[in-house]
Amino acid sequence: MEYKWEPAVLTGGVLLVLMGGWWRLQMLSLDRRLAWGQWFLLALPWGLWLGLIGLGIAVNFTVILWMLVMTQLGYVALGRWRRGLPVPVVLDVTPTEAAGTPFLGLAALRELFGWEHFFATELRPYRGGAIVVGNLRGNPAQVHRELTAKLQNRFGDEAYRLFLVADGQGRPTVVILPTAEVETEPVPWWRGLSLGLLGFTLLTCWQIAPPWGLLMGLVLLAHEGGHRWQAGRYGVRLLWPLWVPTAELGAFGGITRFATAVPHRTALWDIAAAGPGVGALVSGMLLLVGLGLSPTGDGVPVEPEWLQTSLLVGGLARLVLGAELQEPLVRLHPLVTVGWAGLVVTALNFLPVGCLDGGRMVQAVYGEKVLRATTLVTLVVLGCLGLGQPVLLSWGVLILFIQRRPERPNLEDITEPDDRRAFLTLGVLLLTLLVLLPWQAGLWGALGWGG
Template sequence: MITVLLLLAAVGILAWGYVRAKPYGRSGILAWLQTVVLMGPWLLFFGLSAVGIYLNLAGILLLVVSSTGVYIYLGRQLRAAGISINKGISDNEGVSEAHSSNVSAAISESKSGESKSGETKSGDSKSGETETEGKNSMPVGMDNRILSSSEAFTSEGEQPSDSEMKESGNQDDKAALLPIPAEDLAAIEGIFGIDTFFSTKTVPYQEGAIFKGNLRGQPDKTAQILSERLTDRLGDRYSSFLLSDPSGKPVVVVLPAENGPQPTTLRQKVLAVALAIATTATCLETASVLQSFDIFQSPERWPEVLPITLGILAVLGAHEIGHRLMAARLNIKISPPFFLPAWQLGAFGSLMRFESILPNRSVLFDVAFAGPAAGGLLSLAFLFFGFMLSHTGSLFQLPAEFFQGSILVGVLARAILGDALQAELVDVHPLMIIGWLGLIITAINVMPAGQLDGGRMVQAIYGRNTLIRTSTVTLILLAVVGLFNPLALYWAVLIVFLQRQPERPCTDDLSEPDDARAALALLTLFLMLLVLLPLTPSLAMRLGIS
């Protein structure tokens, strides 16, 4: 009954999404079809399971590969549609601006004899308007403390009048409104051009400013040119970000460098060392509990817990090495790992923050993906060889029902151990335990929430708004599961207090990663679900795990 209700809810969500996407034309329908392709394999799998038809591993893999291929094809079509739309908009804007220039020139000539009193009043009114807008202005999130807001910008497609353009050129008025010194502001405005980003309006924003206008070049090249010009003029004192406002129009945000990522302090390094020691202790405790004793009550038995402890630490180490090798390759600075000790698993993984501004979303994805890829592959290798080395008389004896806790582990166990799973107790090698624990640790770190590795991957591929939605759904699901499993509740609390915010934007936050990275993100999220979702009793019985 629950499966049927979930299927009906999913179909309802797809229908609602179609209604929402239809007004956007071809681009909206393509985006909706991508959602259908993502949900399709799951709807088919659980729908068939509900009526007693079960797909084997080959069928599941065929579904995943097929849906990934269709998703990539739709993504290319969507990008092509977006490029053609943007080209048409740019052409229209060019014609509109040329026409506006001629009209403005004629108006200014016909009104050249007007008194300046009206101008002064208009200037005062505009100053008050800009000041109010500056208070409300909030671009798409600039750091972990600043998030997007619909009040960040005025009406979509707003173009300043001729008098506003004159005021935007008045350095004295800007100095009174903007926190940036007048000479710095003049230098910053010099980085813009008709071939990169044509600035039409300046809005105060914290210690910096938002520059609205029209994007004239490719986002990646434009962001690089603006950043280089800013460095040439003002050194490392300011940083520029090419973002989109809530209405989807490109803007440039310039902030002082001190608002950016800061290096790790000595106190934070001491905390990192303390957490590493605590994590080693919890790994020792986990290894001893698995062997039915307490290492802190029987410390003389430490040789017995050493293999599993070293195995868990190896998975954690591989995860961190993956992050660091990729970060070093891309010239990105990251903080030391802050491990999260846990009695049930040995560790929840670790937290890591970026200490330098990322150039684009592809770099964000690469660094975030490298850690789980390294830790996950090592865990999968441990699991596979653990199954291969398992035999009668192995160190651990697990109830057969234990293998129903994970779709991936259950299917692999059935494929390798065969009929041995039909016994009440199954003998397994310690490597299998290490691999399973490693897969769980990796899987909870690729959940699509906040600044977890999975959250960073979702932000890199789909953007901040999608990440905010997936974070909310993830936390709700963890809270529900936490009613039956305290481990999920602990993890949800840690995410809320430590990792709930999206990652800060990149220098070029407009350019999307390529389809290969999108496919890797989908594959990673799919494997995460296979690790964390349990087998249904009927499917477990069909596989012979009982």
């Protein structure tokens, strides 16, 4: 009997995570334990589903739906329990020795802000500015505009940046920081490094399907152009991206940082979604054109099973190529490889992790706490699936060390995006699954996706 090491490694990894989680829970308050329980219930169905898929185990989708319903009920129950607990008096920011003195005293700040929008009750010095706790009176977006205008009238447009956020207790808090603490100026060699990495990335893109692989550069530039399109719309400045080449896909994309603060959560969502959204459109068009050109015979012969490693690509291939997939070999135009690689890169950037585009979208809609939970679950799943997929393992290691942290708060960080963006966020996560999950007849037959 052949010994299969994958289940043993997965089981050992799960046990280690559970033991580490149990040890960590003993150090937390009851409120934090319940919060971790909510995050666990939120991620459990998806983590279990992806883990079983990675092991090649088909599960009836109805079971997953029932798990979703039950875990959401548990999530609501734990939330009600948490709301019944006494609220600890904690401010989630601690001034440092270098904080200095506040630029204004509490009385002077009250006089500056007035009482009709935000009445300051507590002031602490922080990094050359101040943390101000108070009572919010009115719409957060309107209050932020009013307070920012008053601050700029007093100190000028470029001296300070005003953030309106919620502290550890959910209390409205104003954080005022010097502009130099918020905005980033690129070092002189940054642009040269970006262009150098782009040139090397185009070489790795070329080798995935010479010479058509160079069109992968079009996907990357469209992705970056989407970010800059929306960033310009909201007056946000971006640093030049640092491109990440890879032999398997040509590139993982680019690491794009904000040079200035983002005005609000809707802007964060729009900037994050625009890049991979435009990249997905370009990749999808390349894939469809490649599938359309494949019947002409100008392509590379491959086994049809190769197309089954992606649910979305396999479904599109069935629609376009039809009966040709019944042959032992099918010819595919090189544009299929380029478009497919572009979709995979887009899906990897849509993962709900840290500073990835998908992570920024989740943070904008659901907040930082939910993002931390999805980051943890996604990294664990990537680690498990990466045992047999070097691309996923490489991507997981990269984001673990570079991209795992959430984005910094927005200038007005209380108002949530509208329901349309929340719905589209779930649609993006579904698209990610369709691109990355393999075609499995036993699993998807229940959904009518073929056999």
